[in-house]
Amino acid sequence: MVSLPIVQRELMVASRGLGSWLWRWIVAIVAVAFGGLWLLLATLNQFGGGAGMQGDIFFAIMSWACFGYCLLSGLWTTTDTLTREKAEGTLGLLFLTDLRGYDVVLGKMFTGSLRSFYGVLAVMPVLALPLLMGGVTNAQFWRTVGALLNILVFSLSVGIFFSALCNRTGKSIFWTLFLLASITIIPLIYIGIGGMNPVLSLLSPGHAMYLAAAPVIGAAPVWGWYPLWIGCGLVASVMLLILASLIIPHRWQDRQVRPSVSVDQANESSAVAPVRYRRTEHLESNPVSWLVNRNxxxxxxxxxxxxxxxxTWLVMIILTVAGSMYSDPDTLVPIGLGALWLGSLWFRIDLTRHTVASLSDAKSCGALEQILVTPLDEKQFRRGHFRAMARFWFWPFVALFAAPISYIAFQVLLHPEIWEFSPMLVGGIFGTIFAAVLVTGFIMDVFALYFSGCWFALRGQSFGLAFWRTFGFVYLLPTLGSQLLCWLGMFVWLITGIIFIVWPLTSLQSNFRRVVSGEYGQPYTRKVKRVPIPATRPPPPVIPA
Incomplete structure (x- = not known):
């Protein structure tokens, strides 16, 4: 029998933790509340003379929400499990014992996956409600459950693999997100352009989820691919875990040890001189900018x-001009909107990751304390960090706005008759107002992500926790809320942006030094004035007889 001591210990600690218990209840309460609200609306609709309870629609909404949860679980659970141990320098202590790589990898993975598994398990009873409402078959339900668990295991395996491979949590999150997004979106693009190869289409977890949740009546033809897809997914997850187990004993150090270079060798070496020159240039213009530009x-x-x-936008312009099938500008509108959304999401993620990493790394290595004992005060540090971040991300920010504006201007020059068509002109006016609101929301998101990232990075104990607090509270939750609240959601989005700008900015201005020193959040202890003990007369000397 194979003994896994770390798995046993980590599971015992995690299962008894308050966080696991709360997470299980939170997910269950949210799922039950959504299911109860759907049943109430469906019942009211039936009493009003409308259609009955639509179980298939409810099942589709719940299954795709669970799909997003399972696909992204590896990002916030396993991507920082091993990198955090590397940063703290405690991972190497485990390999001083007789533990193997698979002990460490499986122990960390089971710890991170416990909450995610609890969340999926809590949603399953609510996901089974459409079986009573009608419109969903038993095979459809169990195929969906198996697909969700398979996607969850794969996402967790990808996260633990990149956590073992990378030295920083930011890199691990980036490459995990890149792989999950690529393996999900690229096969869907292949299907969208007319691809018919079933092997390539099943590489996407999204397409496999669509087939698993498809309503099939009678003999289910999709059962032929289902065992093969489940088996391939499990094999891929096992291979990633094996690779992580083989990698982690050789990459447990936080940084690779490099031979020391003397001053004369550094001045003569072509490999070191450019780094010294760039660092000197940053330190002379803005001492804080080196924390931003060294990544x-x-x-x-x-x-x-x-x-x-x-x-992307050059290809769209070329397709608009060259091909006759793309002469209508409406055919490229969905592609342009998708590219614009993807670019803005990429910008938000990288801005959050960069902001949190620059301050979190500086805090963990003690650089912030050393900077604050210099003549550079805290106000100059905050302004210098803001200027360095603005200079670093200036051109991507400009490109996000300049590219679609240039494309629209090119379309107007190519089709001047747009200005003569009055409905198109009215639609353009409303579209301009809507675009102005979206641009305002994006700019507010940029400032909110920066200031909230600075605050959570200084307050948090790890990069992963600070990153997901910033990105989740500022962007993910308001975005999901805006979708549920329809047209009111846009105003809620703007209000939350204002809140997450004002609150962290005022907190940084008033408590920056206390947060860096670790005094912020500590319980206040009142100093008790000590009453001096009254002096007593010395005892009389003893006179010997």
Missing amino acids: ASMQTSRVLMLGFIII
Whole structure:
């Protein structure tokens, strides 16, 4: 029998924790509340003479919500499990014992996956309600449950693999998100352009989820692919866990040890001199900017983002001019909106990741305390960090706005008859107002993500916790809420943006030094004035007889 001591210990600790218990109840309460609200609305609709309870629609909404939860579970559960141990320097202590790589990897994965599994398990009874409402078959329900669990295991395995491979939590989150998004979206694009290969289409978890939740009456033809897809998903997850177990014993150090270089060698070496020159240039202009510009992965991501924006919109312009099938500008509107949304999401994620990483790394290594004992005060530090971040992300920010504006201007020049068509002109006016609201919301999101990222990075104990607090509270939750509240959601989105700008900004202005020193949030202890003890007369000397 194989003994896994870390798995046993971590599961015992995690199962008894308050967070696991609360998460199980929170997910169950949200699912039951949504299910009860749907049943109430369906019953009222039936009494009003409308259609009966639509179980298939309810099942589709719940299953796709669970799909998003399972697909993204690896991002906030397992991506920082091993990187946090590397940063704290405690991972190497485990390998001083007789533990193996699979002990550590499986222990960390089971710990991170417990809450996610509890959440899926809590939703299953609510997901089964459409079986009583009608419109959903038993096979459809069980196929969906199996697909959700398979996607959950795969997402957790991807997160633990990149956590073992990367040295920083930011890199682990980025590559996990990149792989999950690529493997989900690229096969869907292949299907959208007319691809018919079932093997390539089943690479997407989204398409497999669609087939699993498809209503099939009678003999189910999709059962032929289902066992194969489940088996391939489990094999891929096991392979990722094996690779992580083989990698982690050799990459447990936080940084690779490099040989020391003397001053004379650094001045003569071509590899070190550019780094010294860039650091000196940043320190002379803005001492804080080196904390922002030293991250090589963010510089690479910025270049890739600029390339994505420029190439995407250039291709759209070329397709508009060259092909006759693309002469109608309406055919490229969904593609342009999708590219614009993807670019803005990429910008939000990287801005949050960069803001949190620059301050979290500086706090963990003690650089913030060292900076604050210099003549540079806290106000100069905050202003310098803001200017450095604005300078770093200026061109991607400009490209996000300049590319669609240039495309619209090109369309107007190519089709001047648009100005003569009055309904199109009225639609353009309303579209301009709607676009202005979206642009205002995006700019507010940028400032809210920056200031909230600074505050949560200084308050949090880890990069992953600070990142998901910032991105979840500022963008994810308001976006989901705005979708549920229909036209009122846009105003709620703007209000939450104002709140997450004003609150962290005022907190940083008043409590920056206390947060850095660790005094913020500590219980207040009143100093008790000590009463001096009255002096007593010395005892008389003893006279010997």
